[in-house]
Amino acid sequence: MQQLNLFEELAPALPVSYYPDFLSVQEANELYQHCLQLEWQQNYIKMVGKIIAVPRLESIYGDAGCDYIYSNSVFLRPLPWTEKLAQLRDSITALTGHKFNIVIGNQYRSGEDSIGWHADNEPSMGVEPAIASVSLGAVRKFQLKPKQGKPTDFWLEHGSLLIMHRGCQSTHLHQLPKTKKFVSTRINLTFRSHVGKTA
Ligand SMILES: O=C(O)CCC(=O)C(=O)O
Structure with a gap:
Protein backbone atom coordinates (compact mmCIF):
# COMPACT_ATOMS: atom_id res chain seq x y z
CA MET A 1 0.00 0.00 0.00
CA GLN A 2 1.27 3.45 -0.87
CA GLN A 3 2.22 5.54 2.13
CA LEU A 4 2.16 9.25 1.41
CA ASN A 5 3.64 10.91 4.44
CA LEU A 6 3.03 14.57 3.63
CA PHE A 7 4.26 15.49 7.08
CA GLU A 8 7.64 14.06 6.17
CA GLU A 9 7.91 16.44 3.22
CA LEU A 10 6.70 19.42 5.22
CA ALA A 11 8.39 18.77 8.53
CA PRO A 12 10.65 15.72 8.79
CA ALA A 13 10.45 15.63 12.58
CA LEU A 14 6.71 14.97 12.85
CA PRO A 15 5.98 11.63 14.54
CA VAL A 16 3.12 10.53 12.29
CA SER A 17 2.44 8.45 9.18
CA TYR A 18 -0.41 9.02 6.74
CA TYR A 19 -2.05 6.46 4.44
CA PRO A 20 -4.47 8.33 2.13
CA ASP A 21 -5.77 5.18 0.43
CA PHE A 22 -6.03 2.91 3.45
CA LEU A 23 -9.63 2.10 2.42
CA SER A 24 -11.01 1.96 -1.13
CA VAL A 25 -13.74 4.50 -1.90
CA GLN A 26 -16.35 1.73 -1.74
CA GLU A 27 -15.06 0.44 1.60
CA ALA A 28 -14.95 3.98 3.00
CA ASN A 29 -18.50 4.72 1.77
CA GLU A 30 -19.84 1.52 3.36
CA LEU A 31 -18.02 2.18 6.61
CA TYR A 32 -19.29 5.76 6.71
CA GLN A 33 -22.89 4.51 6.36
CA HIS A 34 -22.25 1.93 9.10
CA CYS A 35 -20.78 4.58 11.40
CA LEU A 36 -23.77 6.88 10.99
CA GLN A 37 -25.81 4.07 12.63
CA LEU A 38 -23.53 3.80 15.70
CA GLU A 39 -24.74 5.04 19.07
CA TRP A 40 -23.71 8.68 19.24
CA GLN A 41 -23.97 10.76 22.38
CA GLN A 42 -23.68 14.40 23.35
CA ASN A 43 -21.20 14.70 26.21
CA TYR A 44 -20.55 17.64 28.52
CA ILE A 45 -17.38 18.83 30.24
CA LYS A 46 -16.90 21.00 33.32
CA MET A 47 -14.77 24.06 32.61
CA VAL A 48 -14.17 27.01 34.95
CA GLY A 49 -17.32 26.20 36.88
CA LYS A 50 -19.49 25.86 33.77
CA ILE A 51 -20.97 22.82 32.05
CA ILE A 52 -20.15 22.96 28.35
CA ALA A 53 -21.44 20.74 25.54
CA VAL A 54 -18.56 18.99 23.74
CA PRO A 55 -18.65 20.44 20.19
CA ARG A 56 -19.13 17.10 18.44
CA LEU A 57 -20.92 13.80 19.04
CA GLU A 58 -18.99 10.88 20.50
CA SER A 59 -19.27 7.10 20.57
CA ILE A 60 -17.16 4.32 22.04
CA TYR A 61 -16.87 0.63 21.21
CA GLY A 62 -14.41 -1.90 22.54
CA ASP A 63 -13.55 -4.65 24.98
CA ALA A 64 -15.55 -4.95 28.20
CA GLY A 65 -13.90 -3.22 31.15
CA CYS A 66 -12.08 -0.62 29.03
CA ASP A 67 -13.89 2.42 30.41
CA TYR A 68 -12.43 5.73 29.30
CA ILE A 69 -12.38 9.07 31.14
CA TYR A 70 -11.17 12.34 29.69
CA SER A 71 -10.94 15.94 30.92
CA ASN A 72 -11.82 14.57 34.36
CA SER A 73 -15.48 14.85 33.36
CA VAL A 74 -16.50 12.59 30.50
CA PHE A 75 -16.94 8.91 31.30
CA LEU A 76 -17.28 6.59 28.31
CA ARG A 77 -18.24 2.91 28.69
CA PRO A 78 -17.59 0.90 25.51
CA LEU A 79 -20.34 -0.93 23.68
CA PRO A 80 -19.32 -4.31 22.22
CA TRP A 81 -17.38 -4.19 18.93
CA THR A 82 -19.52 -4.25 15.79
CA GLU A 83 -18.25 -6.71 13.17
CA LYS A 84 -17.14 -3.90 10.84
CA LEU A 85 -15.27 -2.00 13.56
CA ALA A 86 -13.53 -5.19 14.68
CA GLN A 87 -12.50 -5.92 11.06
CA LEU A 88 -11.13 -2.40 10.71
CA ARG A 89 -9.22 -2.73 14.01
CA ASP A 90 -7.67 -6.00 12.79
CA SER A 91 -6.63 -4.55 9.43
CA ILE A 92 -4.91 -1.62 11.18
CA THR A 93 -3.09 -4.06 13.45
CA ALA A 94 -2.02 -6.12 10.42
CA LEU A 95 -0.55 -2.97 8.82
CA THR A 96 1.06 -1.37 11.87
CA GLY A 97 1.61 -4.12 14.45
CA HIS A 98 -0.19 -2.01 17.07
CA LYS A 99 -3.00 -3.65 19.07
CA PHE A 100 -6.06 -1.69 20.14
CA ASN A 101 -8.93 -2.51 22.47
CA ILE A 102 -11.15 0.54 22.12
CA VAL A 103 -12.27 2.88 19.37
CA ILE A 104 -13.65 6.35 20.08
CA GLY A 105 -15.77 7.91 17.37
CA ASN A 106 -16.08 11.65 16.80
CA GLN A 107 -18.89 12.95 14.60
CA TYR A 108 -18.41 16.52 13.32
CA ARG A 109 -21.84 17.56 12.06
CA SER A 110 -20.70 20.85 10.50
CA GLY A 111 -17.81 23.33 10.49
CA GLU A 112 -18.96 24.44 13.95
CA ASP A 113 -17.94 21.07 15.41
CA SER A 114 -14.30 20.70 16.38
CA ILE A 115 -11.75 19.46 18.87
CA GLY A 116 -9.29 21.91 20.44
CA TRP A 117 -5.54 21.58 21.02
CA HIS A 118 -4.78 18.55 23.18
CA ALA A 119 -2.66 15.43 23.55
CA ASP A 120 -4.23 12.04 24.07
CA ASN A 121 -2.34 11.19 27.25
CA GLU A 122 -4.95 9.69 29.55
CA PRO A 123 -3.20 7.20 31.89
CA SER A 124 -5.61 4.43 30.84
CA MET A 125 -3.83 4.26 27.45
CA GLY A 126 -0.48 3.36 28.99
CA VAL A 127 2.92 4.89 28.40
CA GLU A 128 3.58 6.52 25.00
CA PRO A 129 0.58 4.99 23.21
CA ARG A 140 -11.28 18.66 7.37
CA LYS A 141 -8.10 20.44 8.36
CA PHE A 142 -6.11 18.70 11.08
CA GLN A 143 -3.22 20.46 12.79
CA LEU A 144 -0.26 19.05 14.64
CA LYS A 145 2.39 21.06 16.48
CA PRO A 146 5.30 20.52 18.82
CA LYS A 147 4.29 21.69 22.31
CA GLN A 148 6.45 24.81 21.91
CA GLY A 149 6.24 25.16 18.11
CA LYS A 150 4.23 26.11 15.07
CA PRO A 151 1.40 24.01 13.64
CA THR A 152 1.55 22.02 10.42
CA ASP A 153 -1.77 21.83 8.56
CA PHE A 154 -2.99 18.60 7.06
CA TRP A 155 -6.23 17.60 5.30
CA LEU A 156 -7.51 14.20 6.35
CA GLU A 157 -9.26 12.49 3.47
CA HIS A 158 -12.19 10.05 3.23
CA GLY A 159 -10.85 6.53 3.83
CA SER A 160 -7.43 7.67 5.10
CA LEU A 161 -5.48 6.41 8.09
CA LEU A 162 -3.26 8.59 10.25
CA ILE A 163 -0.94 6.94 12.75
CA MET A 164 0.32 9.02 15.65
CA HIS A 165 3.43 7.10 16.66
CA ARG A 166 4.61 6.27 20.15
CA GLY A 167 5.92 9.45 21.77
CA CYS A 168 3.75 11.82 19.70
CA GLN A 169 1.41 12.52 22.62
CA SER A 170 4.34 13.57 24.86
CA THR A 171 5.93 15.97 22.40
CA HIS A 172 3.04 17.25 20.25
CA LEU A 173 -0.50 18.60 20.43
CA HIS A 174 -3.19 18.19 17.78
CA GLN A 175 -6.57 19.71 16.94
CA LEU A 176 -9.35 19.80 14.37
CA PRO A 177 -10.31 23.50 14.22
CA LYS A 178 -13.71 24.96 13.45
CA THR A 179 -14.21 26.30 9.93
CA LYS A 180 -16.59 28.92 8.53
CA LYS A 181 -16.67 27.06 5.19
CA PHE A 182 -19.64 24.82 4.49
CA VAL A 183 -18.64 21.23 5.27
CA SER A 184 -20.81 18.17 5.54
CA THR A 185 -20.50 15.50 8.22
CA ARG A 186 -17.12 14.00 9.02
CA ILE A 187 -16.61 10.91 11.15
CA ASN A 188 -13.32 10.09 12.80
CA LEU A 189 -12.47 6.79 14.49
CA THR A 190 -9.51 6.74 16.88
CA PHE A 191 -8.27 3.29 17.84
CA ARG A 192 -6.55 3.25 21.22
CA SER A 193 -5.03 0.87 23.73
CA HIS A 194 -6.32 0.46 27.25
CA VAL A 195 -4.01 -0.95 29.89
CA GLY A 196 -6.21 -1.17 32.92
CA LYS A 197 -6.19 2.13 34.77
CA THR A 198 -9.18 4.32 34.06
CA ALA A 199 -7.87 7.58 35.53
O1 LIG B 1 -11.04 14.12 14.33
C1 LIG B 1 -9.83 14.00 14.33
O2 LIG B 1 -9.20 13.77 13.32
C2 LIG B 1 -9.06 14.18 15.62
C3 LIG B 1 -9.70 13.48 16.80
C4 LIG B 1 -8.91 13.66 18.05
O3 LIG B 1 -8.03 14.49 18.13
C5 LIG B 1 -9.20 12.85 19.22
O4 LIG B 1 -10.16 12.06 19.22
O5 LIG B 1 -8.46 12.96 20.21
Whole structure:
Protein backbone atom coordinates (compact mmCIF):
# COMPACT_ATOMS: atom_id res chain seq x y z
CA MET A 1 0.00 0.00 0.00
CA GLN A 2 1.27 3.45 -0.87
CA GLN A 3 2.22 5.54 2.13
CA LEU A 4 2.16 9.25 1.41
CA ASN A 5 3.64 10.91 4.44
CA LEU A 6 3.03 14.57 3.63
CA PHE A 7 4.26 15.49 7.08
CA GLU A 8 7.64 14.06 6.17
CA GLU A 9 7.91 16.44 3.22
CA LEU A 10 6.70 19.42 5.22
CA ALA A 11 8.39 18.77 8.53
CA PRO A 12 10.65 15.72 8.79
CA ALA A 13 10.45 15.63 12.58
CA LEU A 14 6.71 14.97 12.85
CA PRO A 15 5.98 11.63 14.54
CA VAL A 16 3.12 10.53 12.29
CA SER A 17 2.44 8.45 9.18
CA TYR A 18 -0.41 9.02 6.74
CA TYR A 19 -2.05 6.46 4.44
CA PRO A 20 -4.47 8.33 2.13
CA ASP A 21 -5.77 5.18 0.43
CA PHE A 22 -6.03 2.91 3.45
CA LEU A 23 -9.63 2.10 2.42
CA SER A 24 -11.01 1.96 -1.13
CA VAL A 25 -13.74 4.50 -1.90
CA GLN A 26 -16.35 1.73 -1.74
CA GLU A 27 -15.06 0.44 1.60
CA ALA A 28 -14.95 3.98 3.00
CA ASN A 29 -18.50 4.72 1.77
CA GLU A 30 -19.84 1.52 3.36
CA LEU A 31 -18.02 2.18 6.61
CA TYR A 32 -19.29 5.76 6.71
CA GLN A 33 -22.89 4.51 6.36
CA HIS A 34 -22.25 1.93 9.10
CA CYS A 35 -20.78 4.58 11.40
CA LEU A 36 -23.77 6.88 10.99
CA GLN A 37 -25.81 4.07 12.63
CA LEU A 38 -23.53 3.80 15.70
CA GLU A 39 -24.74 5.04 19.07
CA TRP A 40 -23.71 8.68 19.24
CA GLN A 41 -23.97 10.76 22.38
CA GLN A 42 -23.68 14.40 23.35
CA ASN A 43 -21.20 14.70 26.21
CA TYR A 44 -20.55 17.64 28.52
CA ILE A 45 -17.38 18.83 30.24
CA LYS A 46 -16.90 21.00 33.32
CA MET A 47 -14.77 24.06 32.61
CA VAL A 48 -14.17 27.01 34.95
CA GLY A 49 -17.32 26.20 36.88
CA LYS A 50 -19.49 25.86 33.77
CA ILE A 51 -20.97 22.82 32.05
CA ILE A 52 -20.15 22.96 28.35
CA ALA A 53 -21.44 20.74 25.54
CA VAL A 54 -18.56 18.99 23.74
CA PRO A 55 -18.65 20.44 20.19
CA ARG A 56 -19.13 17.10 18.44
CA LEU A 57 -20.92 13.80 19.04
CA GLU A 58 -18.99 10.88 20.50
CA SER A 59 -19.27 7.10 20.57
CA ILE A 60 -17.16 4.32 22.04
CA TYR A 61 -16.87 0.63 21.21
CA GLY A 62 -14.41 -1.90 22.54
CA ASP A 63 -13.55 -4.65 24.98
CA ALA A 64 -15.55 -4.95 28.20
CA GLY A 65 -13.90 -3.22 31.15
CA CYS A 66 -12.08 -0.62 29.03
CA ASP A 67 -13.89 2.42 30.41
CA TYR A 68 -12.43 5.73 29.30
CA ILE A 69 -12.38 9.07 31.14
CA TYR A 70 -11.17 12.34 29.69
CA SER A 71 -10.94 15.94 30.92
CA ASN A 72 -11.82 14.57 34.36
CA SER A 73 -15.48 14.85 33.36
CA VAL A 74 -16.50 12.59 30.50
CA PHE A 75 -16.94 8.91 31.30
CA LEU A 76 -17.28 6.59 28.31
CA ARG A 77 -18.24 2.91 28.69
CA PRO A 78 -17.59 0.90 25.51
CA LEU A 79 -20.34 -0.93 23.68
CA PRO A 80 -19.32 -4.31 22.22
CA TRP A 81 -17.38 -4.19 18.93
CA THR A 82 -19.52 -4.25 15.79
CA GLU A 83 -18.25 -6.71 13.17
CA LYS A 84 -17.14 -3.90 10.84
CA LEU A 85 -15.27 -2.00 13.56
CA ALA A 86 -13.53 -5.19 14.68
CA GLN A 87 -12.50 -5.92 11.06
CA LEU A 88 -11.13 -2.40 10.71
CA ARG A 89 -9.22 -2.73 14.01
CA ASP A 90 -7.67 -6.00 12.79
CA SER A 91 -6.63 -4.55 9.43
CA ILE A 92 -4.91 -1.62 11.18
CA THR A 93 -3.09 -4.06 13.45
CA ALA A 94 -2.02 -6.12 10.42
CA LEU A 95 -0.55 -2.97 8.82
CA THR A 96 1.06 -1.37 11.87
CA GLY A 97 1.61 -4.12 14.45
CA HIS A 98 -0.19 -2.01 17.07
CA LYS A 99 -3.00 -3.65 19.07
CA PHE A 100 -6.06 -1.69 20.14
CA ASN A 101 -8.93 -2.51 22.47
CA ILE A 102 -11.15 0.54 22.12
CA VAL A 103 -12.27 2.88 19.37
CA ILE A 104 -13.65 6.35 20.08
CA GLY A 105 -15.77 7.91 17.37
CA ASN A 106 -16.08 11.65 16.80
CA GLN A 107 -18.89 12.95 14.60
CA TYR A 108 -18.41 16.52 13.32
CA ARG A 109 -21.84 17.56 12.06
CA SER A 110 -20.70 20.85 10.50
CA GLY A 111 -17.81 23.33 10.49
CA GLU A 112 -18.96 24.44 13.95
CA ASP A 113 -17.94 21.07 15.41
CA SER A 114 -14.30 20.70 16.38
CA ILE A 115 -11.75 19.46 18.87
CA GLY A 116 -9.29 21.91 20.44
CA TRP A 117 -5.54 21.58 21.02
CA HIS A 118 -4.78 18.55 23.18
CA ALA A 119 -2.66 15.43 23.55
CA ASP A 120 -4.23 12.04 24.07
CA ASN A 121 -2.34 11.19 27.25
CA GLU A 122 -4.95 9.69 29.55
CA PRO A 123 -3.20 7.20 31.89
CA SER A 124 -5.61 4.43 30.84
CA MET A 125 -3.83 4.26 27.45
CA GLY A 126 -0.48 3.36 28.99
CA VAL A 127 2.92 4.89 28.40
CA GLU A 128 3.58 6.52 25.00
CA PRO A 129 0.58 4.99 23.21
CA ALA A 130 0.33 4.80 19.43
CA ILE A 131 -3.06 5.97 18.11
CA ALA A 132 -4.64 5.09 14.77
CA SER A 133 -7.14 7.54 13.31
CA VAL A 134 -9.47 6.73 10.39
CA SER A 135 -11.28 9.58 8.61
CA LEU A 136 -14.62 9.28 6.79
CA GLY A 137 -16.82 11.82 5.04
CA ALA A 138 -15.95 15.50 4.66
CA VAL A 139 -12.28 16.48 4.41
CA ARG A 140 -11.28 18.66 7.37
CA LYS A 141 -8.10 20.44 8.36
CA PHE A 142 -6.11 18.70 11.08
CA GLN A 143 -3.22 20.46 12.79
CA LEU A 144 -0.26 19.05 14.64
CA LYS A 145 2.39 21.06 16.48
CA PRO A 146 5.30 20.52 18.82
CA LYS A 147 4.29 21.69 22.31
CA GLN A 148 6.45 24.81 21.91
CA GLY A 149 6.24 25.16 18.11
CA LYS A 150 4.23 26.11 15.07
CA PRO A 151 1.40 24.01 13.64
CA THR A 152 1.55 22.02 10.42
CA ASP A 153 -1.77 21.83 8.56
CA PHE A 154 -2.99 18.60 7.06
CA TRP A 155 -6.23 17.60 5.30
CA LEU A 156 -7.51 14.20 6.35
CA GLU A 157 -9.26 12.49 3.47
CA HIS A 158 -12.19 10.05 3.23
CA GLY A 159 -10.85 6.53 3.83
CA SER A 160 -7.43 7.67 5.10
CA LEU A 161 -5.48 6.41 8.09
CA LEU A 162 -3.26 8.59 10.25
CA ILE A 163 -0.94 6.94 12.75
CA MET A 164 0.32 9.02 15.65
CA HIS A 165 3.43 7.10 16.66
CA ARG A 166 4.61 6.27 20.15
CA GLY A 167 5.92 9.45 21.77
CA CYS A 168 3.75 11.82 19.70
CA GLN A 169 1.41 12.52 22.62
CA SER A 170 4.34 13.57 24.86
CA THR A 171 5.93 15.97 22.40
CA HIS A 172 3.04 17.25 20.25
CA LEU A 173 -0.50 18.60 20.43
CA HIS A 174 -3.19 18.19 17.78
CA GLN A 175 -6.57 19.71 16.94
CA LEU A 176 -9.35 19.80 14.37
CA PRO A 177 -10.31 23.50 14.22
CA LYS A 178 -13.71 24.96 13.45
CA THR A 179 -14.21 26.30 9.93
CA LYS A 180 -16.59 28.92 8.53
CA LYS A 181 -16.67 27.06 5.19
CA PHE A 182 -19.64 24.82 4.49
CA VAL A 183 -18.64 21.23 5.27
CA SER A 184 -20.81 18.17 5.54
CA THR A 185 -20.50 15.50 8.22
CA ARG A 186 -17.12 14.00 9.02
CA ILE A 187 -16.61 10.91 11.15
CA ASN A 188 -13.32 10.09 12.80
CA LEU A 189 -12.47 6.79 14.49
CA THR A 190 -9.51 6.74 16.88
CA PHE A 191 -8.27 3.29 17.84
CA ARG A 192 -6.55 3.25 21.22
CA SER A 193 -5.03 0.87 23.73
CA HIS A 194 -6.32 0.46 27.25
CA VAL A 195 -4.01 -0.95 29.89
CA GLY A 196 -6.21 -1.17 32.92
CA LYS A 197 -6.19 2.13 34.77
CA THR A 198 -9.18 4.32 34.06
CA ALA A 199 -7.87 7.58 35.53
O1 LIG B 1 -11.04 14.12 14.33
C1 LIG B 1 -9.83 14.00 14.33
O2 LIG B 1 -9.20 13.77 13.32
C2 LIG B 1 -9.06 14.18 15.62
C3 LIG B 1 -9.70 13.48 16.80
C4 LIG B 1 -8.91 13.66 18.05
O3 LIG B 1 -8.03 14.49 18.13
C5 LIG B 1 -9.20 12.85 19.22
O4 LIG B 1 -10.16 12.06 19.22
O5 LIG B 1 -8.46 12.96 20.21
